[in-house]
Amino acid sequence: MYDAINRRDVAAALEFVDDDILYEDFNFPTPFRGKAAVKKLFEQSCDGIPDDLLFIVDECTDGGSLGVGMTWYVEIEGEPFPNARGASFYRINPASGKLVYARDVVEPPFKLGDVSFSIIRAVAPLVKQQLRKQKEERLAAGRSGESQTDDAVSKSEGSSGNPVQAAGLAALGALYWFVLLLSPPGWGGLPGEPMWAVAPDTLNGVIAESTDFFFVLPLLNQAGVDLLGAAPAVHPVTLGVFNFAEAFVFMLLPLLLMDRKGRDLPTGKTLNPKL
Numbered sequence: 001m002y003d004a005i006n007r008r009d010v011a012a013a014l015e016f017v018d019d020d021i022l023y024e025d026f027n028f029p030t031p032f033r034g035k036a037a038v039k040k041l042f043e044q045s046c047d048g049i050p051d052d053l054l055f056i057v058d059e060c061t062d063g064g065s066l067g068v069g070m071t072w073y074v075e076i077e078g079e080p081f082p083n084a085r086g087a088s089f090y091r092i093n094p095a096s097g098k099l100v101y102a103r104d105v106v107e108p109p110f111k112l113g114d115v116s117f118s119i120i121r122a123v124a125p126l127v128k129q130q131l132r133k134q135k136e137e138r139l140a141a142g143r144s145g146e147s148q149t150d151d152a153v154s155k156s157e158g159s160s161g162n163p164v165q166a167a168g169l170a171a172l173g174a175l176y177w178f179v180l181l182l183s184p185p186g187w188g189g190l191p192g193e194p195m196w197a198v199a200p201d202t203l204n205g206v207i208a209e210s211t212d213f214f215f216v217l218p219l220l221n222q223a224g225v226d227l228l229g230a231a232p233a234v235h236p237v238t239l240g241v242f243n244f245a246e247a248f249v250f251m252l253l254p255l256l257l258m259d260r261k262g263r264d265l266p267t268g269k270t271l272n273p274k275l
Contacts, residue, residue, distance in 0.1 A: 024103040055073075
């Protein structure tokens, strides 16, 4: 099957695929069910790809006559493609002799290192709480004699939220705040100081830009209103960039208010589990 994909021969690759295949590629949010869905996956993987971009199998482990695991990488012009390694597991249908289950785990493009452990420690309690709540709801429904079809269960779980998606969003939020406020000086090539080591000049600059926000304080001074004293001197380019960033944020407010959920958003709360 790999040789056929490397030849960009989707029809030949599908000869090894069972009609009832379940193909999990972790680059995609949902698995591919059935031969038709896997055909689209193979076509996407071959469409517009250079002929010398190839899948190279490193090692194989035989789990018996019906299962195999392997590590692989992608190369182009005979050289390994960056961030393109992976591991896969495949299982054969004994009746058809064809591939009936596959799981591809692909190397992530971003290497968080030790930060990933901090994110897991922060997110794990939230995931446990959500999973425990869902388990209690299922037990309560069983005790009350309620019976639900698979579709109803899916809708119920969807309405209560997906813990994996919630964990992913929480992890991204934790990473964002870490990079913005807590990352060491020069971490990842980013300029500026972290919150715990802000230089006095940087802090004074932020205060000056904030007091000159949209030129409110200079205009008040010109009008004879001495609210916060004289407006500090700020470089016009720096102040322009600061005001542009704030104006861009305000531009999103009408879009938020156009949506019904946005109009109903509780501005007095930082988190509403019913949203």
